[in-house]
Amino acid sequence: MKSKTNAKTWPDAKGYFGDYGGRYVPDTLMAPLIELEKAFEELSGKEAFWEEFATVLKTFVGRETPLQYARRLSEHLKGAKIYLKREDLAHTGAHKINNAIGQILVAKHMGKTRIIAETGAGQHGVATATAAAQYGLKCVVYMGADDMARQEMNVFRMRLLGAEVVAVNSGSRTLKDAVSEAMRDWVANIADTHYLLGSALGPHPYPRMVRDFQSVIGIEAREQILAAEKRLPDSIIACVGGGSNAIGIFSAFVGDEKTVLIGVEAGGTAIKPGQHAARFSGGTPGIFQGMKTYFLQNADGQAENTHSISAGLDYTAVGPEHSLLHDIKRAKYMSVSDDEAAAAFHLLARTEGIIPALESSHAIAMACKIAPKAGSTHLMIINLSGRGDKDIGIIQKYDGGKK
Amino acid sequence: MNLRQALQRAREEKRSAFIPFVIAGDPNMATSEEIIARLERAGADLLELGVPFSDPVADGVTVQRAAERSLSAGTTLKGVLDLVKRLRARSVTMPICLFSYVNPVFKMGYENFIKAAKAAGANGALLVDLPPEAAETYCSLARKNDFETVFLTSPTTSEQRLRLIDACSTGFVYYVSREGVTGAQETLPQQLSDKLAALRQNLSNPLAVGFGISTPEHVKQLSGRVDGIVVGSALVKLIEENPANAPNAIAEKVRVLKG
16 A cells, blocks of 8 residues: 655655755754664565555554545535545544554564654544554653643543653643653664654654655545545545644645645634644744744744644644645645634534544534535535544533633 | 864863853843853853753753743843843953754844854854754855854764764864753763764864763863863753852852863
8 A cells, every 4th residue: 555645746855845844953863863764765665564554554443444425514514515534433533543553663663662752632642552552662652741631531541551651841831842852752762762753743754754654544535535426526624733634635635636625723712822823824934843844933933832722733833744735835724713613523513423523623613614605516525533532521611611 | 262263272282171051041131141251250261152942852951941941031032142242342252152943043044143143242153953964055154154153963973974064063063972962960971082082083173072061070081082061051050049149159160160
């Protein structure tokens, strides 16, 4: 299943997607990144590696995930014909497991015995802890202290899976600080440790490697929609935090110029500093956590704090490939507010019997805006990146606060 | 005297230049200015002046917290350059190397930064997360404006990359003594002296060492075997412990460290 992505177009040999990406790290991180790049290059050229990956995705993750016609949601919105790519049905309940399995296989081939990861909402941490348990590797997950408080169940899940969860108390005590802390751990333990970064961001080769592992979403969706409808979709909608589920589904369609690609960012409570995480609305290009990309920063180049009802979208920067797709206008990036995402969460539960992750609820909320105006011949796919069990407590509190 | 000359002179005198590191604006600009003036009187040969950044991946907790203190006191990159200007005006003459993460500099614009820093009286800069592979534009602008460049090297740097780092540096090369972030440690890595001696042979630039050097024993152990010794966290910690008394405490600490 060698990925049919746009790998031939970008990134270039130095890891650039146009002007974005690259490798902006202290010297101490250069050697492990070069080692990882070489290992991934070598493995990704081998058919046997992709076969091994495909087998594990099938037998352990439960792929392929269905592409489901959302009849009642489509009828409710009175417009586009909507399909859901059901990544929420993958093991551990989100697309994050695809990348975790892929990188664990790379780490195993490299002879690494210890896995570290950062996590925001905890979904990537759970996926990493799961993959590490499956392969018998030691696992340490860094998580912002504030995120640990709001995602307590995922902390418990990771510990059940044998992972050590370390609270990060520096900075804003959220995802960006967990990324920094994981980088610090890696610098000190490069001999035996692999840093399993959870999204298509950070220094080269991560944006490419994570994209390639997540491209399974798009490859499946493309085949499934052609089988079901005998044609390509008119639009694809996915939420964008770091952007790995979005790039995973977009990558198979980037060459299909007539398919509109829409990334949905977290609009939070308002597009004002500290109140959202919409990098393409309030951000500017800069160099942050190893890459050149759009991120939320002040006039002096310091990272700004972010806010979203969804911890998984609550991140300062966006993956560099999205910055390129944005600039060349191949994808559109828009945002929805906390309120709109929460309403979409309820809507999908009632119309389809699916409780979506708050991250994915952002994509559904955008579909609610677009679908009614699109007309009945419009064919739309929403990437339902994860399930919402983890968010039930947050919604309960949120709804309580509104009354 | 510039960065390179200060280190070359130390080498000729068969000693190591003493290079303190502090974050500009920690705990606030006024105290920071006082600390630096006292550092020179206490015998600093050269200053590494840290520009605070919100997400300092190469730093341990001590320097991270210093950056947070400085940012909450309102420090900006422009404010740091103004500090350099004031230091020069009150006759602080030691060469100054700015130590920054690349983004504040990128945001200001490489050329604007180089010209403003130079005009303020800084001699050069080390941009910690701008490796030479990504520094082509920056280096050519620095060269054009006679602004010294400093790049990092570490225990895991390959031969090939070391040559690139040396070729891109015009001030000195900074050796990170260990695989890890900044912060005080009990003992130095074994064979550090040998490693430094071998590196010195291979580089066309002067060589400084830092990360984890925190006691008079450490300084003594390395003295004369490298052109410059950077002490950071051990000084920064004193600001955290007692901000009001920091200028005295740091000056005293430098005297002790220098032996």
